[in-house]
Amino acid sequence: MRAAIYARYSSDRQHERSIDDQVALCEKHLASLGGGSAEVYADYAISGAHLASRPSASRMLEDAAEGKFDIVIAEALDRLSRDQEHIAAIYKQLTFAGVKLITVSEGTVDELHIGLKGTMNAVFLRDLAAKIRRGQTGRVKAGKVPGGKAFGYDVVRQLDARGEPLRGERAINDEQAEIVRRIFKEYAAGMTAREIAKGLNNDGIPSPFGGDWNASSINGNRARRSGILYNEGYLGFIIYNRVRMVKDPATGKRISRPNPPEEWLVEEAPHLRIIENDVWEAVQARKATANAKPFRQRRKPPHIFSGLIKCGKCGGGYTAKGGGYLGCTRHRESGVCNNGQTIKLETVEQRVLGGIQQRLLAPELVEEALKAYEEERARLRKEALGNKKKLVRRRGAVQREIDACVRAVLDGLLSDAIKQRLPELEQELAQLDRDLAALEDDNPLVEFHPQAAAAWKKRMEDLSGALKGIGPDKSQAREIIRDMVDRIELHPRLARGQFDIQLFGSLPGILNIMGGENKLGPKSAVQLVAEEGLEPPTRGL
Incomplete structure (x- = not known):
């Protein structure tokens, strides 16, 4: 009897001996069935909620398909998977390969075991998540930190009267707290996050992860309240349930999603305060001013299409090389792209602007496109x-x-x-x-105002005048054009210095222009179905 043994333990809080114990139990059961030695497939410290994350389980199924064994033995079904869909899939694959599935707990596994135990294991995962959340909530209400360690604090390790470790205790790390205060004071004084990061790196101060500082770790994310400058913990608050973790059914990876503020659990912890109110408010006022500006107005691009020009071979950026020429960054910096051709920035701007005027400033083409768009959206x-x-x-x-x-x-x-x-x-x-x-x-369908075509015509007439030096100022025209363009791809021809240029329009930007005064907000714009671009591209502008 050719056999395989599968064993798994689910977290780093368990011990590797758990695998040995499972294997010994399965070998004893195999001996009682009259079997001999078996190939062992073991996954260490890996959750049973998703099959894709367990290499040994996947290899076992591949070997089963190749006929390398006749039975698979595990301690229990939940060692193979706790997910209903995956345990059913494993059983089907093994049955199709002619392999019998046996567990020490359930015996020979059949369809009824798969259905009932799969349901029980799924309920177990749900209940486990609820218990963990309940425990963390209780810890926060008791003034303890539910998990993790923010920069500026140390984990306090001590025992209670029974000798059990006290969890959730934190204390201010004086050295790191001074760095936090420095960041807040410098930002409030007008320095940018990049300037602050550069100063910290020049002074040899390690980042929270031990490497170099960068602007993103200082700025953080406003919606998630992450980063140094958004962390209310420095005011002496413990905040729990800002995000929830969900598992992608396709990959098994945990993904965080922000919760609305009304679902947050907030408790005061005055002993953890690092930043005073006046400094915090000055920083948040400056952040609010910066966030109120449209994204592309926060930092004026060096030229009208800065950041939008891409190499048609590798997808890397085409950036200034000197003398008014642009070149592929990946070719120049790392050599991973063989596109060494350069092109004048002036040439790119002239050809792209000419293509925009020819293709997008024609009202009759817009009316025809709108009609076709509405018909297709109605069908969908x-x-x-x-x-x-x-x-x-x-x-x-x-x-x-x-x-x-x-x-x-x-x-x-x-x-x-x-x-x-x-x-x-x-x-x-x-x-x-x-x-x-x-x-x-699915993203909602976009409804156009009946006067969308007329609004587009008016805006394009203004834009055309601005490009010729009349009407609205050129800086406004610059922003309108950047909103209309998703990316520009440069495809070198065989002849040196000659390129085909593909222009991909940005539908969210175009829809905002069509909306006139009632523009779609940024949140609505990024949810549009056709966000990736306007096809077909205009080749050879």
Whole structure:
């Protein structure tokens, strides 16, 4: 009897001996079945919630498909996976390969085990997450830090009266606190985050992660309240539940998503204050002023298409090389691109601006495009509604069939057909839920105002005048044009110095222009379905 043993422990809080214990238990069970030695597949400190993150489990399934063993033995089903979909997939793959699945806890595994134990394991994961959250919430309410260590603080390690470690205690690190105060004072005095980072690096001060400082670690993210300058912990607050972690079903990776402020849990911790109120308010006022400006106005680009010009071969940036010429950065800095051709910045600007005037400043083309766009969006809307109705109907039918199978099992009417059918139904139900969620998450369709074409015509007439030196000033025209362009690709021809230029329009920017005074906000703009560009590209402008 050719056998394989699978073992796994789920976190670094468990010990590697857990693997040895599982293997010993499985070997003893294998001996009782009359088997001999077995190939061991073990995943160390890896969660059982997703199969893609476990290399040994994946290798075991590949070897099963190649016929290298006849049975797989594990301590319990949850060692293979706690996810309903994945445990069903593992069972199907092993059954298709003619491999029997046996666990010490459940014995020979069949379809009923997969359905019922898969549900129980999924409930366990949900309950475990709720218990962890409840414990962290209680810790915050007691004035303790639920996890992690921010720059400026030390973890206090001490024991309680019973000899148990006290968790969540923090104390100010005086040396790091002085660095935090320096950052806040310099920013409040008018220095930029880049200037502050440069000063810290020049003084040999290590960043929170031990390397060099950069602007992003100082600025952070306003929505997530991350970074040095947004951390309210320096005011003496403990804030919990700013983000929630969700697992991508396709990759198994944990992704953080911000929670609304009303869901945050905030507790005062005066002993952790590092920054005084007046300094904090001065910094936040300056941050608010900077964030109120449209992104592209916060730092004026060196030229009209700065940051938008890309190499058509490698996708890297085309930047100034000297003498008014542009060259591929990746070719110049690392040599990973073989595009060594250069082009005059003036040539790129003339050709792109000419293409914009020819292709986008023609009102009749815009009216025709708008009409076609509305027709296509109407078709897609109708199609999406039809798909949703079909999915909802099918989900209802599957749920009813599952309920009937469960009632039959409870009534003692267990059959091979039910054993086979129940896991298939649960897997289909899970897929239907994902499909419905995907439809709900789809970006909303864009509705145009009836006067959109007229608004576009007026704005383009103003822009055309600005490009010729009349009407609105050129700085305004510059910003309008940058909003209209997503990227410019330079494709070198065989003849040196000759290029094809592809211009990709930015639909969010164009829609904002069409909106006249009632512009779509930045949040709405980035949610547009066709955000990636306006096709087809205008080749050879």
